[in-house]
Amino acid sequence: MSGEKSRSRVLQATKKIGELILEYFARASEAKAQGKPVAWITVFTPVELLRALDIYPVAPEHFGAMCSARNFIMDYLEEAERKGYSQNLCSYSRCGLGYALSGMSGLMPPPDILITFRNSCDVYVKWWQSLQAHLGTPLFVGEAPYVLAPEDLDNYVLDYVVKQLMDLIKVAEEKFKLKFDEEKLVEAVKLSDKASELWLEALRLRRHKPCPFGGRDSASDIFPLVVMQGTREAVQFYEELLEEVKGKVGKGEGVIENEKYRLLFDGIWLWYAFDLIKYFEDRGAVFVYEPYSEAWAYRLDLSKPLESIAKKVLAMGLNVDIDLRIERFLKSIKEFDIDGAVLFSNRSCKSWSAPQLVTAEIMGDKFDVPYLIFEADMADPRQYAEAQIKNRIDAFLEVLRER
């Protein structure tokens, strides 16, 4: 295993992400200073709609990931724990609560409204209710039924979610004396669709051998899709990224020089441990596909803006049935020519982690793809046992090598 270190490469686009994030938060504070409402949203809230209302969205989950990646999340986790929140709760929620309880003097301005949709995550509503209790900020809870089959997206369930979106518009208009602007919505939908299109195309190019970009890029570069949807900046970011990726494919330039194993990564990334991706790459293993990278990429229909946003609310993230998730998983094995799968069982995210074993076993049975499941937390570095995890990775890569 030693003596095979190859050089890792990160996209130029990815190097701009840090600045883009800081700029995004700085603009949130500017908006707030100008008297515009700032919404704290959960990450599967349709930001396109908020653009049409001129409400500035920021996401405590995204904030938590950033705090973890930049190594200052402990301040907020410990603040929440000092107030009595259990370490067994989701680390994003602890970070968000800790931030709210410690005066909100950091990058993320205090909220004027708390908006969440009951999709994907089990914790959202209770978390947002707790924030409301601590801060006294108005709360909007949208409801999205679980999608059991793709047809659900076109039946009565869709009408139900459209009604929730209209409720949100009404609440915002009344609360903040705002006027919903349909033209702005169409524009936001157009930009959002474009950004998704560009990102999905870039992800598809990872089928090439060698893979033009890896996990370090995909984990960072989804950020504009999460909170910046419906902006020109997001589209511009993905245009540049796609251009760069196409260039790499054209030149046959991969993440590493000697690509030996093409891996699938399942889960949210461990934000404080990006060096783990490099650890794989140094050993010839590249991540070429992650379900997470596709979680926010959703094509929208310009002719039906509200319906298509409602569909996105329903279909994003984990709000779909496990069979649909498994189907996507299995399809990727062939499309991306996957040699092995790494599944991160995330202590914070039970909805993501619970079906992993079933998924992995089906994958193993059908395609004989070996897999590794390891346990840690996405944002709380205290739940990370580096030596133990690397021990398992080494063994897993040896299994791949022997095949």
Place this chain on the structure above:
Amino acid sequence: MYAGVDAGASATKVVIVDEGENIISHAIVPSGINFKASSEEALKKALERLNLTKRDILYIVSTGYGRKLIDASAVFSEITCISRGVHKLFPSVKTIIDVGGQDSKAIRIGENGRVLDFVMNDKCAAGTGRFLEVMATILGKPIEELGALHFKSLNPVKISSTCTVFAESEVISYMSKGCKIEDVIAGLHNAIAERIFSMSSRIGFEREVAFTGGVAKNPGFVDALSKRIALNPILPKEPQIICAFGAALLAKKQFTEKV
């Protein structure tokens, strides 16, 4: 001559093999906090028995938690080393359960000792040697005596917590209620066996099944786990050095392939 060094969380083991892949010497020393020092010490001890020095060793493979911290020609994971070691001694083995100081592992192997699948404990210490070490300390018994006491038990207690810290308070509470020490010890062996059984069930127990690792030297644990999986395991004479033996075999293979 080739050496395998297994720098484990609890003990460092060295095995030296000759050209015929026979174990000609071995040594086990506590790892302490300096893997480099413990591996040097173990290697020195193993070599002294043969009246040899490090210069007589053609190739060293290291494995275990400290594998990257010591001087070796190549590094392999314990999973691969244990599989090679067991397969060499017992070619009929399909499943290995290895319980060490900080890790427990179940490995399914195929032809030629190739690893087909493996599972390891999550980062919790329950179901590892450390768990038993902690309990032995509370009970005021040397770890070596747990095995003999186990067989005296007629009525093992039920340890319900899988957390080492909580299990510790359960043990204290049983002892203060006047339970017999052998019943508590048998209860602990059953608890760790149950934990390992759950973990290993995903890959199954295709026969033959071998037990390895330092904890397999404890006959009480071996008894509890054999009963739980309802199989008689194959037990190497010195289960603690199998991983180092596998490393030594890999050292020979690596050297031979390079020449």
